[in-house]
Amino acid sequence: MDMRLPRQPVFAQLSARYRDVRRHSLLLAEPLTDEDCGAQSMPDASPIKWHLAHTTWFFETFILERMEAGFQPFHPAFRVLFNSYYNGIGEKHPRAQRGLLTRPAMAQVRAYRADVDARVARLLAGELDAGQRGQLETLIALGLEHEQQHQELMLTDVKHLLAQSALLPAYLDAPAPVAALAPPLSWLGFDGGLTAIGYDGEGFCFDNELPRHKQYVAPFQLASRLVTNGEYQAFIAAGGYFNAALWLAEGWDWVRSQNLKCPIYWQQDDNGDWREFTLRGARALDPNLPVTHLSLFEADAYAHWAGARLPTEAEWEFAAAQAPIETGELHPAGAGASVGGGLLQMFGHCWQWTSSSYSPYPGYQTAPGALGEYNGKFMLNQYVLRGSSCATPAGHARASYRNFFPAGARWQFTGIRLARQA
C-alpha cells in the first residue's frame, strides 16, 4: 500500500484567498471608466486607481521588499506615490492631490498589480523556513484585510465622486430591490454586568480589537433595527436640523456653518418629495430602508430627539455576540428582509455610530516598525462605529471590529442604532 500523501501546494488556502481578494478589487472597478478611476472628489476620498495601486504597494513594501531575494521595486517612484500615511516608510504624495496623478495610467496600475501578484505567488511557492513561513502568513493576512478595507472605500469614494455630477450616473445600472414594510421598532433588554470585550478567536483581528478585557456594562436596551428613512424624515419635518437643543455644541456649529438640512445624498424636488442618490442611481426615497450617510452629529441629534441615545461600543459588542453576520449589496436593505430574530441589521447594512471615542483598550500595544502606524496613531478625535455595511466585503465583519471616523464624516454607509437605559 502506498502511504505517500499527495503533495499539497504550500499555503494552498492562503494563495486561493489572495487571488480571490485581489480579483475582487478589479471587479469593483469593472463598471467604471478610466476617467472615473482617476478622479478625486474630496481630500477624504481617493481615486479608484490610487486604491488599486496603494493596496498593491502594501504587498510590495511590507512583503516583497522584506522577503524577496534581490528585490527590485516595480517602479521606484511608486514608493512615494502610493504610500498613504506610513512615516516609517518615508515620503508621501499629498493625500489631497491623489486626483492629480494622471500617470501612471490605469493600464500601468493593472500591470503593477499583476507583477506584484506573480511575485507574491512565487514567494508562497518557494522554500521557506518556519520563521519566514509564519511572517509571510501574518503579513499576507494583514495585506488582504487591508485590501478589503479599501474595497469598502472604493465604493463609498466612487459614490461620492459620481454624486458630484448632475448626470447622477449609477455605478451599477441595476434595479433596486423593493423594500418590505419595516417592522415596528421594539426594544431588546440586556442585563450587561462584568463583560469581556475584544477579539476572542483563532482567526484574524486588527490590533485595535486587542487585548480582550473586562468591562462593566450597566443594564441597557437596544433598538431591534436601524432607524429608517421614514423616521428620519419625521425628524427633519419636526425642524430637527434647526433645533439647537438637540445638538452637541460642535455638531450645532457644524450643521449651521454648512447650512445642512438633510443627509448628504438626499434631495427634495419641487413637489417636496425626497430623492436619494444610491450606487444604483437616484431614486425616490424609500421610507422603509435604513437612513444612511449620517455624521455622528446627526445620529446623536436624532437619538436625542427620539428620547434615546447612541450605544457605547461595549454595549454594542455585548449585544452583538449572537447576531448573524449578513453581507450586503451596494445599499442598505430593509429590516423586513433581515435574517434572524431579535436584533436585526447588526451587520451588512449600515455602520452604527457609538458614543465611544476611539481609544486604545487597556494594555493595547502597537506592532514594532512602520506597521505599528496601521491603527494606533489614529486614536484621537474619532468615534467608533460598529457592525459592517452594505459595502463591506464578505468575510470581513465580526462583532469585535472597530471602525472609526471623525464626528463629521458622512460619506461612509453610517446609520443609527438607538439605545436607552433599561
Ligand SMILES: [Fe+2]
Ligand atoms: Fe491603506
